Amino acid sequence: MAVAGTASDVAVDLDVLGALLRADGVGAVAPFSAVRVGRGQSNLTYLVEDAAGSRWIVRRPPRGHLLDSAHDVLREHRILSALQGTGVPVPAVVGRYVDDGLAETPVVVMEHVDGLVVDRPEVAAATDTALRAALGPSLARTLAAVHEVDVEAVGLADLASHAPYAARQLKRWSRQWDASRTRELPALERLTELLRRRMPEQHELTLVHGDFHIRNVIADPATGDLRAVLDWELSTLGDPLADIGSLLAYWPEAGDPPTGLFAASTLPGFADRRAMADTYLAASGRDAADLDYWHVLGLWKIAVISEGVLRRALDDPRNAADGGPPEPGFVDSLVDRAWATARAAGLDT
Structure with a gap:
């Protein structure tokens, strides 16, 4: 499920994200668009697309006060990285970023996987x-x-x-x-x-x-x-x-x-x-x-x-x-x- 929103609704700075991806050797072409995806009510998840049609999934913790040990996207990045090449199907990880210009929280980027999501x-x-x-x-x-x-x-x-x-x-x-x-x-x-x-x-x-x-x-x-x-x-x-x-x-x-x-x-x-x-x-x-x-x-x-x-x-x-x-x-x-x-x-x- 994708939910369109204004730039103020997207809790990451897309221009900063593009610069960070390019610095890591990922071919990201401005301008970028983002929509909120999924029915999850925990971490904020966005489908980000660049001008060339490349797509990524971007995750960050929710806004506001966070309970201790909750919404740890860097820990999630570690697990996804460890599971690459095992018998467990997981998205490829692209990057993890802790940058105040990007967001006030850590942000994780992974590949977008096409397929059926039975969420509605x-x-x-x-x-x-x-x-x-x-x-x-x-x-x-x-x-x-x-x-x-x-x-x-x-x-x-x-x-x-x-x-x-x-x-x-x-x-x-x-x-x-x-x-x-x-x-x-x-x-x-x-x-x-x-x-x-x-x-x-x-x-x-x-x-x-x-x-x-x-x-x-x-x-x-x-x-x-x-x-x-x-x-x-x-x-x-x-x-x-x-x-x-x-x-x-x-x-x-x-x-x-x-x-x-x-x-x-x-x-x-x-x-x-x-x-x-x-x-x-x-x-x-x-x-x-x-x-x-x-x-x-x-x-x-x-x-x-x-x-x-x-x-x-x-x-x-x-x-x-x-x-x-x-x-x-x-x-x-x-x-x-x-x-x-x-x-x-x-x-x-």
């Missing part, structure tokens, strides 16, 4: 059932490939702590909730305590994406194979089942109560959550132990992130992506679904 209901509705049937398994298999990356070999072994991931996630996102919440939500607080009480033992440590779902990938429009995995800002080292749990959290299926989550996966032809999990488990060789826990934690985390998105939009409306920020009821419905999932799995005992 009308895009999902236009896909045929064969493509829908291919997309879900492709996501699951690609996620398994992410978890196969040898972090020592690609230089990411020191990316994050090796301490148990569930405890780290609960600590980090509880802190984010305390810093960004717009109201009291006792049901979320009780869910946090449940997740602390039922934390599983960690048996392995891999690279995890942290925000893997259908709107964060670019697919081949003919085959459904993934051409690029995007938005690595939450990537870290942790329990690989956390990623498939989050993917399931982002994957509503027909018959679910409405939550406000992007509901492409409810259309006929898309795999259900059980099939998605089975495809991942077969591709990765893992078993389903503790997967329900990570599914619940994924829903909890999306709720916390969504509250933060709402807070940033209230603080500065220019941070809101096309379609606007989530409503408070969206966060409430996610917490309700998390509780329902926990009860169905017997985690609330």
Whole structure:
């Protein structure tokens, strides 16, 4: 999704960007144009095009006050650079810049990858059932490939702590909730305590994406194979089942109560959550132990992130992506679904 805007809406100086690209040997020809792209509500993402038709994706943190450790595009650049040449499809990195003339924050530039981005209901509705049937398994298999990356070999072994991931996630996102919440939500607080009480033992440590779902990938429009995995800002080292749990959290299926989550996966032809999990488990060789826990934690985390998105939009409306920020009821419905999932799995005992 591209959203046109005026020069004042674009939070990078395009002339400075062109000069920096040329200094790095990239043939960038003025004048430049930029549009906001994607439905993401976190880092600001632009499609930049020069006079010769060359195109790049430019990412920077949102405007305004930033929470500690959030929106780290330089960290994202490091991860993308490390994954070049692995079995994980990612865009090629072009440059990373910390220049006050360009923006008050760091800026990362990467190649533009053509393909299908299923980020709007009308895009999902236009896909045929064969493509829908291919997309879900492709996501699951690609996620398994992410978890196969040898972090020592690609230089990411020191990316994050090796301490148990569930405890780290609960600590980090509880802190984010305390810093960004717009109201009291006792049901979320009780869910946090449940997740602390039922934390599983960690048996392995891999690279995890942290925000893997259908709107964060670019697919081949003919085959459904993934051409690029995007938005690595939450990537870290942790329990690989956390990623498939989050993917399931982002994957509503027909018959679910409405939550406000992007509901492409409810259309006929898309795999259900059980099939998605089975495809991942077969591709990765893992078993389903503790997967329900990570599914619940994924829903909890999306709720916390969504509250933060709402807070940033209230603080500065220019941070809101096309379609606007989530409503408070969206966060409430996610917490309700998390509780329902926990009860169905017997985690609330």
